[in-house]
Amino acid sequence: MSELPLLSLLLLLPLAGGLGLLAWPRQATAARLRQACIALLSLQLGLSLAVLLAFDPGQSGLQLQEVHAWLPGLGLDYRLGVDGLSLPLVLMNAGLSLVAVVCSRDLSRRPRLYFALLLLISGAVNGAFLADNLLLFLLFYELELIPLWLLISIWGGAGRAYAATKFLIFTALSGMLILAAFLGLALLSGTVNFSPTAVTTEQLGLGSQIVLLLALLVGFGIKMPLVPFHTWLPDAHTQASTPVSVLLAGVLLKLGTYGLLRFGMGLFPEAWTVLAPGLAVWAAISVVFGSLAAIAQQDMKRMVAYSSVGHMGYILLAAAAASPVSLLGTEFQMVSHGLISALLFLLVGIVYRKTGSRDLAVLKGLLNPQRGLALTGSLMILAVMASAGMPGMAGFIAEFLVFRGSLGPYPLATLCCMVGSGLTAVYFLLLVNRAFFGRLAITAAEDPLQSSRLDIQLPAVAARETVPAIALAIGVVLLGLAPGGLGHLSEATTTAMAALAGQLASGGSG
Known part of the structure; x- marks a missing residue:
């Protein structure tokens, strides 16, 4: 079991499943699509439990690591790992994604797109929690943006257009600030390696560290959300369907808290x-x-x-x-x-x-x-x-x-x-x-x-x-x-x- 690329499977299964639903040439009923989605997410939950069984709680560092060169010139490598901070969130994502699909009944509009988007979000969240590369994290962090915007804007309530647009603007701003902080860190430190373990801030002045940390605080503070960047959340929840609200509150907000701990406090302890x-x-x-x-x-x-x-x-x-x-x-x-x-x-x-x-x-x-x-x-x-x-x-x-x-x-x-x-x-x-x-x-x-x-x-x-x-x-x-x-x-x-x-x-x- 330990020889299997469990972390990659946690990404590929929901992402490939979502793309597979979109590309499936045959007509399928909403009930059949829902059953397929439940089967895929049940398998994802099983894989998450397999990661749990292979995990050693006595170790504090990343485990089950998978490292592959991707775009080394840009500092973007395929690096995955799991530790005691991310594993509970991966398990919760698997469970709540399954709950969201189970609760998705009586779907009359575009069921294929709906279930595919839920799968894509689940895979993107797994990727963000498991990424051991700053740019790879940001890639998955942004990947869930458009699927969630579509879920609100298509299957939401009467005011869904306003709520979805507001969510899109706030979350896009969040991603821009995080990207700016990561790029600023690379520029000031003179590195092209975006692995958190390789990036060091010791040579940076305290003022530079504070500026970069403030960008991360606002970026992740929007996602959490914290006052005064919270105004998108009540509107999004009010207009979103129940399954989408389950995912939004239960899982997606944790991308902000996880990023704050992993990258804010982890990269800039002095600031x-x-x-x-x-x-x-x-x-x-x-x-x-x-x-x-x-x-x-x-x-x-x-x-x-x-x-x-x-x-x-x-x-x-x-x-x-x-x-x-x-x-x-x-x-x-x-x-x-x-x-x-x-x-x-x-x-x-x-x-x-x-x-x-x-x-x-x-x-x-x-x-x-x-x-x-x-x-x-x-x-x-x-x-x-x-x-x-x-x-x-x-x-x-x-x-x-x-x-x-x-x-x-x-x-x-x-x-x-x-x-x-x-x-x-x-x-x-x-x-x-x-x-x-x-x-x-x-x-x-x-x-x-x-x-x-x-x-x-x-x-x-x-x-x-x-x-x-x-x-x-x-x-x-x-x-x-x-x-x-x-x-x-x-x-x-x-x-x-x-x-x-x-x-x-x-x-x-x-």
């Missing part, structure tokens, strides 16, 4: 130390703003979208602290947020399909056991508890590690983020109380006091609709009750990152 206090303040602002904005929302999907803005701030806070505990917390936060946000968007999608609304001023009493959405409501309560950091859930472990590792270096910023965690409970309790408790009713949006549909019977939720949500809920609980597996997988890598950052930063400042 990172200088900017770290400001990054902690930025994190606190994003957390509090995202939480307050979520409280003000009436649309359930926009509320969940703004919650992502807040929860991504925790990762920036932990990265600013750069302690072994806080960096381990970044891994837990990325995985837990991916699972929880995907679960929340799945459940909001079920509510919308069954009621025709996501408006908290319209919905009421959906937890009704006879005529409502009892199982959906129960899973929603579990999901909001996990997002609010209740003990026994994945969110608690992630937030505890982040706050524990960041409290020493940045107590005030950590305290502000703790307040944001408390606000998470506030806005999600508002969501659950307004939409799921009380007498079952769907009121007229223009006159909330006048019930237009009382004593209604909502359509039953089929078992096939809830299976993906139940699977994610189980994952959220298991990660909360037994976090040792993820910790064992990532601890060596995150501890080495913290030690290296501290050594290089102290050496550079000395």
Whole structure:
């Protein structure tokens, strides 16, 4: 098994599968295309598990490396590797990509293109997480841009054109800034080797390092997203279909957090130390703003979208602290947020399909056991508890590690983020109380006091609709009750990152 190019297969399988669907000459029904896509992504999940079995958690560096010369004159080589930072994200990408396809039902428009785009995105994300070359990372980072833009602009809601264009502009700007930072690093260091292990910033002045790091911070901050670069995210989520929102929140935002850790902190440890206090303040602002904005929302999907803005701030806070505990917390936060946000968007999608609304001023009493959405409501309560950091859930472990590792270096910023965690409970309790408790009713949006549909019977939720949500809920609980597996997988890598950052930063400042 170890002789197989597992990492290359993780790229080639979804990418070749997506191109194969586009080039397949025969007519195929949406159901048949969906089945083929599920089969390919199930195989991708199996390959990801094979990588997990071949991975040695005791080693901190890249493993299963594959190196081939590609364009050496440009510094672009085909270099792949996996470590404790990237492997959990690869596994999560495989799982959530499969969930997104399983949830893609009743597709009437261009099913061939739709499923091909989902496969292309999954392969591109794998490539970004596994790339061990700056330009190769950027290539895969940009590769998912157009497929996601098409998914929003073709299969989105009424305002999909505006949301998709806004997403395209922001993400293109993100890629331009990252490219500028990588090229600037090569120009100033006089190298044409874009391997992160070969690139050195020791000969660069501190001012140059700060400028390059700022470009990466803004570029990856757009992708995460952080305030004030977050405005594309609520619009994209609101207009995107449920499967696309699952991928966007669960996986694609992690390209920003992963890039920030791998390349921002990894390449510029000295400049990172200088900017770290400001990054902690930025994190606190994003957390509090995202939480307050979520409280003000009436649309359930926009509320969940703004919650992502807040929860991504925790990762920036932990990265600013750069302690072994806080960096381990970044891994837990990325995985837990991916699972929880995907679960929340799945459940909001079920509510919308069954009621025709996501408006908290319209919905009421959906937890009704006879005529409502009892199982959906129960899973929603579990999901909001996990997002609010209740003990026994994945969110608690992630937030505890982040706050524990960041409290020493940045107590005030950590305290502000703790307040944001408390606000998470506030806005999600508002969501659950307004939409799921009380007498079952769907009121007229223009006159909330006048019930237009009382004593209604909502359509039953089929078992096939809830299976993906139940699977994610189980994952959220298991990660909360037994976090040792993820910790064992990532601890060596995150501890080495913290030690290296501290050594290089102290050496550079000395």
